[in-house]
Amino acid sequence: MDVESGHLVPRAHELLGRTDRPGFTGELQQSVVESNSGVHDTLDGLWKDLASSRRRLDTAATALGLAVVAAGTVPLADVASQHVTADPRYRRMADDYRRLSDEQLICSAQIHVDVPDRDTAVRAMCLVSPWLPPLxxxxxxxxxxLGSDTGYASWRSMLWQRWPTAGPAGCHRDAADYDRSLAELIRSGVISDAGMIYHDIRPSAHQSTLELRICDACPRVETVALVAGLFRALVHQARERLERADGPLCDGRHDWLRAATWRAARSGLEGHLVDPVTRRAAPAPAVLTGMLARLRPALEATGDWESVHALLEEALAVGTAAHRLRRATRTDDLLAGVDLMAAETRGERRTPRPAARSRRPAARPDTLGAHPHADRSAAATPSS
Incomplete structure (x- = not known):
């Protein structure tokens, strides 16, 4: 984003030109950079990798009068149709999806976890899916x-749901069944390739992994590590259940998941979630601590119990990035919120300042084993 105005800007190409490119690439919109970690089997290794790559990106951005923010959306942005990256696939998407691609000013955190084969990925996907809204x-x-408070904790997920293949993945008997469903979608002409399967979770098309796709990009690297640890434990637990099973493990009823995802997007950690066990509303801390207890054996098996336990306690204590961003804007203004998100992306910890700032955006409303890897973070945005 531009430092002076606080607005998202289409300068990813310039930013990428100042990085040593391995690990960074462009995206559909020229205001977004994708950052990919290496493969890690410890959360500490993942944390260090992501923190280092964000520092590198921030250094390159600073030289251009920019800063980077890893968040689902940024407060100040303008929708335009001319800022699509010059790539044939992206150009086709812009032509086919029009306003959807114009408003793709959003970023997510995506985590891959190793699985032995594609059949396991598809079957585990069904068992893991009910636990994705808490993530x-x-x-x-x-x-x-676009300068306004939406009332949601994750407006990115609401924007994302408009794509034709977004949302819960559903249940499939095996990889062949899943691939037939995918092929039907491609033949329909609604999507052009397997990369446009935008389900909340999916088997990777290129790696032997199960990929989590439901989450917002996270300003704090600690949040990415927490989500990665929980997701790996979910996959580990699902694999164990599949190995012991002598019959169906899922009733195939995932129609409630879209509603549960809406609930999570609306309230984050500051309201109620749909408990995956009872399928009834429950306070978010109760759902997450229950999830942690359920996953303890898997977390101990992967060596992540102590780290994930501590990270979850902290997350419940400090609240979501959405909560911290709102608090900063209430205390000051939108640019203070942008500064906070940029600082957290760099690895700093800040609290909102009590005094109002003098600079404000012009003509804008003041209300915007198993190896976890890959942080698709957000891009060019400003900091004071």
Missing amino acids: LALSASSPFW
Whole structure:
């Protein structure tokens, strides 16, 4: 984003030109940079990798009068149709999806976890899916859109749901069944390739992994590590259940998941979630602590119990990035919120300042084993 105005700007190409490119690439919109970690089997290794790559990106941005923010949305942005990256696939998407691609000013955190084969990925996907809304709640970082408070903790997920293949993945018997469903979608002409399967979770098309896609990009690297640890434990637990199973493990009823995802997007950690066990409303801390207890054996098996336990306690204590961003804007203004998100992305910890700032955006309303890897973070945005 531009430092002076606080607005998202289409300068990813310039930013990428100042980085040593491995690990960074462009995206559909020229205001977004994708950052990819290496493969790690410890959360500490993942944390260090992401923190280092964000520092590198921030250094390159600073030289251009920019800063980077890893968040689902940023408070100040303008929708335009001419800022699509010059790539044939992206150009086709812009032509086919029009306003959807114009408003793709959003970013997510995506985590891959190793699985032995594609059949396991598809079967585990069904068992893991009910637990994805709590992970979205943990990551929620997008309460503002185009200068206004949406009332949601994750407005990114609401924008994302408009794509034709977004949302819950559903259940499939095996990889062949899943691939037939995918092929039907491609033949329909609604999507052009397997990369446009935008379900909340999916088997990777290129790696032997199960990929989590429901989460907002997270300003704090600690949140990415927490989500990665929980997701790996969910996959580990699902694999164990599949190995022991002598019959169906899922009733195939995932129609409630879209509603549960909406609930998580609306309230984050600051309201109620749909408990995946009872399928009834329950306070978010109760759902997350219950999830942690359920996953303890898997977390101990992966060596993540102590780290994830401590990270979850902290997350419940400080609230979501959406909560912290709102608090900063109430205390000061939208630019203070932008500064906070940029600082957290760099690895700093800040609290909102009590005094109002003098600079404000012009003509804008003041209300925007198993190896977890890959942080699709947000891009060019300003900091004071």
